């Protein structure tokens with residue numbers, strides 16, 4: 001299904017309830033499967049969380065996680081440590097191109113029995129659960145932080161806990177800090193010093209209820225809409241000033257693009273304020289890779305030159321996000337250059353109309369480009385992709401006064 005979007009008002013006003021963070025939800029579901037005394041509220045309604053929840057309940061021999069990267073990585077570690085269980089973990093065609101070798105190698109160091117069923121280094125995997133009794137592992141840290149979080153999440157269930165040595169420059173670091181924080185909230189002791197993470201074994205954890213904060217990556221699309229609008233006041237719930245999510249950085253980033261954030265009783269209020277357009281916008285996004293598409297599209301819409309670095313992980317996500325951004329912005333008249341890990345956009349003078357944005361099975365392509373409809377009507381292909389992280393997105397846009405027309 002394609003959608004046609006337009007926005008005819010001068011003001012962007014309204015309230016949106018954003019679902020729980022999928023990163024927090026997916027971590028807590030794994031921890032809850034290991035330690036049932038954990039209960040969770042405000043769980044994400046995203047496809048990626050549902051798929052993980054279903055996999056943890058499944059008794060089937062084959063589990064298909066579709067496009068859900070965190071689910072694939074977290075479940076590999078989970079099932080590898082589940083003595084007596086044997087599963088095949090598979091996913092979409094794209095999932096079968098997303099590397100998992102670093103994690104499999106680390107789990108094998110601990111004694112795991114994992115076999116590649118097609119291509120060496122990629123899903124599908126056959127995982128035969130075993131009691132993992134070694135307590136130290138070294139893992140390459142510059143490809144995906146999800147491998148490290150996967151190990152951290154099973155660590156407290158191993159008899160002696162786990163020491164994880166990180167090799168190389170750590171990427172997407174706030175996600176590792178999020179794992180550590182959530183372990184701590186559940187009563188599990190851990191520390192992260194220099195290049196070493198230590199997680200203690202957990203016995204007799206007290207019951208705990210963890211409330212998932214709403215998803216800052218999803219909030220980023222409303223920041224983009226506010227930046228592109230003339231006047232905006234959007235209230236988003238439920239957020240905390242002291243969040244565990246690295247993408248909370250969006251508030252500071254968009255302040256430079258004329259969007260102010262106020263925290264008020266568990267909500268954030270975004271307001272468009274007068275601002276001096278910078279000559280260019282430069283950012284290293286190694287800590288917040290999921291914000292790259294949002295920011296690139298906002299800068300294009302504002303006619304700003306933009307240089308984004310630290311983007312090496314974008315090539316192995318739902319699609320090659322650097323190439324996808326370049327393809328679609330070029331169709332709209334943008335002048336874009338990309339390297340292995342960076343994105344460069346020249347200041348543009350307008351937005352070419354009459355083109356359809358392809359989304360490459362990537363929710364963030366649809367979500368990011370939808371924001372441009374504040375300025376000009378947009379057509380987005382395969383609009384249902386948003387459900388990977390944000391199933392209610394199109395309805396939320398309608399509530400804010402956008403016209404969202406389906407074209408099957």
Ligand SMILES: O=C(O)C1=C[C@@H](OP(=O)(O)O)[C@@H](O)[C@H](O)C1
Pocket residue numbers: 022023024070143144145146149171172175289290313
């Ligand atoms: O741990 C997580 O929840 C995530 C980590 C990041 O991946 P990488 O560490 O692969 O960059 C991020 O892009 C992804 O959306 C969610």
Ligand SMILES: C=C(OP(=O)(O)O)C(=O)O
Pocket residue numbers: 048067068069070071290317318364389
């Ligand atoms: C990269 C993402 O997710 P995952 O790696 O979990 O598929 C994302 O949601 O942007």
